[in-house]
Amino acid sequence: MIxxxxxxTMTVETIGRLIGRTGGAVRxxxxQLRISMILKGDFHQSAKYRQSDIELARQLHQCGVPRREIAEKLEMPLGMINQYVYFERRVYEV
Known part of the structure; x- marks a missing residue:
């Protein structure tokens, strides 16, 4: 089932347009089917950075690359890099 x-990965409105129904009908x-329609991972409306970039930052940090250098390379604020590499901020994997 669609x-x-x-x-x-898609909003209820988008799914509704795809199948010819309203967002309310989809919701x-x-x-009824107990399906969660919450957007996750890269699809979440508040996601600023791609999951792959966050994983790359964590891997670089484990390899010993300084956080400031990671922030410059990925064009992210240093504070955000700190939150991701120290798992203060977590991402939901789809």
Whole structure:
């Protein structure tokens, strides 16, 4: 079913347009089927950085690259790099 395939990666409105239904109808059907429609990972509306960039930052840090250098290379604030490499901020993996 299209609802299970798109859950977590597309908004209910987008799924509704795809199948010719309203967002409310999609949301209701998802609730009946106990499917979570919360966007996850790179698809979340608040995601600023791609999951692959965050993983790269963590790997570089484990290899001994200074955090300031990682921040410059990935064009991220140093504080954000600190939060990701020390797991103060976590990402949800899809």
């Amino acid at each position: 609802l299970r395939q798109c859950a977590g 209701t059907k998802a609730r």
